[in-house]
Amino acid sequence: MAMSRDEVESLIQEVLEVYPEKAQKNRAKHLSPNDPSLEQSKKCITSNKKSLPGVMTIRGCAYAGSKGVVWGPIKDMIHISHGPVGCGQYSRAGRRNYYIGTTGVNTFVTMNFTSDFQEKDIVFGGDKKLAKLIDEIETLFPLNKGISIQSECPIGLIGDDIEAVAKKKTEEHGKTVVPVRCEGFRGVSQSLGHHIANDAVRDWVLGARDEDNSFAVSDYDVAIIGDYNIGGDAWSSRILLEEMGLRVVAQWSGDGSIAEMELTPKVKLNLVHCYRSMNYISRHMEEKYKIPWMEYNFFGPTKTIESLRKIAAQFDETIQQKCEEVIAKYKPEWEAVVAKFRPRLEGKRVMLYIGGLRPRHVIGAYEDLGMEVVGTGYEFGHNDDYDRTLKEMGDSTLLYDDVTGYEFEEFVKKVKPDLIGSGIKEKYIFQKMGVPFRQMHSWDYSGPYHGFDGFAIFARDMDMTLNNPCWKVLTAPWKKAAAEADVVAASA
Amino acid sequence: MPNVMLRENDKGELTLYVPKKDLEDVISSVEFDTPDAWGGELTLTDGSSFIIDKLPGKPDLPITVRARRGAGA
Numbered sequence: 337m338a339m340s341r342d343e344v345e346s347l348i349q350e351v352l353e354v355y356p357e358k359a360q361k362n363r364a365k366h367l368s369p370n371d372p373s374l375e376q377s378k379k380c381i382t383s384n385k386k387s388l389p390g391v392m393t394i395r396g397c398a399y400a401g402s403k404g405v406v407w408g409p410i411k412d413m414i415h416i417s418h419g420p421v422g423c424g425q426y427s428r429a430g431r432r433n434y435y436i437g438t439t440g441v442n443t444f445v446t447m448n449f450t451s452d453f454q455e456k457d458i459v460f461g462g463d464k465k466l467a468k469l470i471d472e473i474e475t476l477f478p479l480n481k482g483i484s485i486q487s488e489c490p491i492g493l494i495g496d497d498i499e500a501v502a503k504k505k506t507e508e509h510g511k512t513v514v515p516v517r518c519e520g521f522r523g524v525s526q527s528l529g530h531h532i533a534n535d536a537v538r539d540w541v542l543g544a545r546d547e548d549n550s551f552a553v554s555d556y557d558v559a560i561i562g563d564y565n566i567g568g569d570a571w572s573s574r575i576l577l578e579e580m581g582l583r584v585v586a587q588w589s590g591d592g593s594i595a596e597m598e599l600t601p602k603v604k605l606n607l608v609h610c611y612r613s614m615n616y617i618s619r620h621m622e623e624k625y626k627i628p629w630m631e632y633n634f635f636g637p638t639k640t641i642e643s644l645r646k647i648a649a650q651f652d653e654t655i656q657q658k659c660e661e662v663i664a665k666y667k668p669e670w671e672a673v674v675a676k677f678r679p680r681l682e683g684k685r686v687m688l689y690i691g692g693l694r695p696r697h698v699i700g701a702y703e704d705l706g707m708e709v710v711g712t713g714y715e716f717g718h719n720d721d722y723d724r725t726l727k728e729m730g731d732s733t734l735l736y737d738d739v740t741g742y743e744f745e746e747f748v749k750k751v752k753p754d755l756i757g758s759g760i761k762e763k764y765i766f767q768k769m770g771v772p773f774r775q776m777h778s779w780d781y782s783g784p785y786h787g788f789d790g791f792a793i794f795a796r797d798m799d800m801t802l803n804n805p806c807w808k809v810l811t812a813p814w815k816k817a818a819a820e821a822d823v824v825a826a827s828a
Numbered sequence: 829m830p831n832v833m834l835r836e837n838d839k840g841e842l843t844l845y846v847p848k849k850d851l852e853d854v855i856s857s858v859e860f861d862t863p864d865a866w867g868g869e870l871t872l873t874d875g876s877s878f879i880i881d882k883l884p885g886k887p888d889l890p891i892t893v894r895a896r897r898g899a900g901a
Contacts, residue, residue: 376853376874384850619833619845623890630838718850 341732344369351746359388366737370729377722383737384718386524392741394761395715401529402518403486409433409564409589411443412481414473417450419488424450432778434568435591442479463501470505482512482594492519514540525716534616544598556582557603561618562610565590567783572790573634581658601625605650607632610693634786636701637670666788677795682706684754689739690776691715696725701794713739755802770810772802835890869898
């Protein structure tokens with residue numbers, strides 16, 4: 337059953353009641369019923385603001401945005417987590433950015449390189465250690481194509497000059513060494529880390545082949561921007577574009593390489609999947625190299641077909657014709673998927689709380705399966721993300737920005753969705769409550785979900801989770817005592 | 829004096845983007861829009877405005893320029 341606007345508003349009021357007055361005022365701005373008639377989200381929801389102290393937020397830090405998201409998946413570079421050992425080690429290989437290559441020889445994504453700061457490095461500065469570390473990397477891993485220095489908090493606090501080290505080592509080894517000022521304390525969430533990482537790419541990598549015209553260009557060159565190849569996503573997108581007759585020159589940054597990034601200014605069109613993390617570099621390339629960019633959505637057949645046609649419209653008739661052929665070719669495949677899973681999933685209600693592009697992009701995929709998204713929200717979205725979300729969601733559905741652990745739990749108790757899609761920090765709470773849950777950051781160790789191939793896996797996964805008989809036999813641990821007491825009372 | 833980027837969106841409307849704030853909005857009116865002068869006060873659809881220096885003719889978009897905040901911005 338759909339909730340009316342008044343019901344949603346009173347639900348928000350009810351949930352907010354436990355907060356002190358000031359906190360209530362702050363959080364009220366981040367929660368809103370959706371109004372698809374609005375053009376601009378700033379009229380109903382505030383976003384990209386500092387999280388409230390004392391509540392449980394699910395956000396990450398600037399280092400997470402830069403090392404974990406944007407730079408980390410570039411496979412032939414070594415990304416140094418510069419600072420204490422924990423930041424790098426606890427985020428190592430968690431995002432499942434698949435890549436082709438031999439780890440430790442010519443690719444390094446799942447490895448952790450760190451300068452392992454000790455007290456003496458904080459007191460005397462870590463630049464010497466960093467220089468030594470880069471020399472060691474050159475000796476041990478000579479096939480690396482470049483190095484990025486991902487700053488952790490102490491680097492900014494003690495004022496190390498990593499730019500100077502980077503410049504010196506670039507000259508010495510003849511390889512790109514990129515200093516990234518992504519200290520974790522910068523900004524309110526990982527979102528600023530994406531921006532800083534984009535700026536570092538712009539300043540240190542992108543212009544490398546500006547004077548070099550040796551790369552043979554074609555009229556059909558495109559780059560996939562903002563696809564991190566989680567579980568192989570970029571690959572299942574790439575094959576569709578290639579079948580259409582386009583040439584994918586670069587993948588940013590899942591299964592990407594520094595050579596691909598350097599060649600991106602030569603392409604004809606930038607295809608942006610994750611707008612949140614890579615619109616900055618797309619805007620820069622549009623201004624400097626006059627490369628247009630467009631957003632697309634490869635989740636679910638409806639949106640995929642729409643996007644394929646939109647992409648083809650940017651090119652000539654041969655591409656448009658091939659695009660129709662591709663669409664026709666995959667039609668029986670996805671129709672079979674819908675025929676199999678839709679009856680099992682029809683009418684089920686989903687609540688999402690994710691980051692980046694997914695809170696709006698996956699809605700179409702759920703709708704293709706006859707499911708309804710009744711609530712969505714971004715961890716670190718900005719106004720422009722919500723602008724794009726308003727139209728995708730139904731009237732009076734729940735929107736929540738940077739939702740706190742408490743609010744999310746209460747919303748779930750009241751809205752009673754059949755499935756929740758969110759991250760690992762929420763997963764076990766909801767599973768213990770007996771609510772079916774998919775971890776939608778890394779597809780719950782499954783994937784890919786992009787493209788037609790991905791949709792088949794997506795549909796199977798949702799069915800597998802939702803219709804699993806285990807949920808009915810689960811009692812939350814905190815309800816167990818009460819349930820047992822009831823049994824004792826009944827038997828007495 | 830924020831840096832702003834002027835560009836055309838896919839509908840062909842002129843937009844103003846403030847990178848620092850990640851705000852993008854459609855420009856509803858441009859104070860000077862003649863062949864030999866372009867710029868001045870750029871009014872957004874929400875009523876706020878940004879003031880840029882007069883440029884000699886319509887620039888090649890997209891372009892990053894310095895702007896001053898006008899009314900309501």
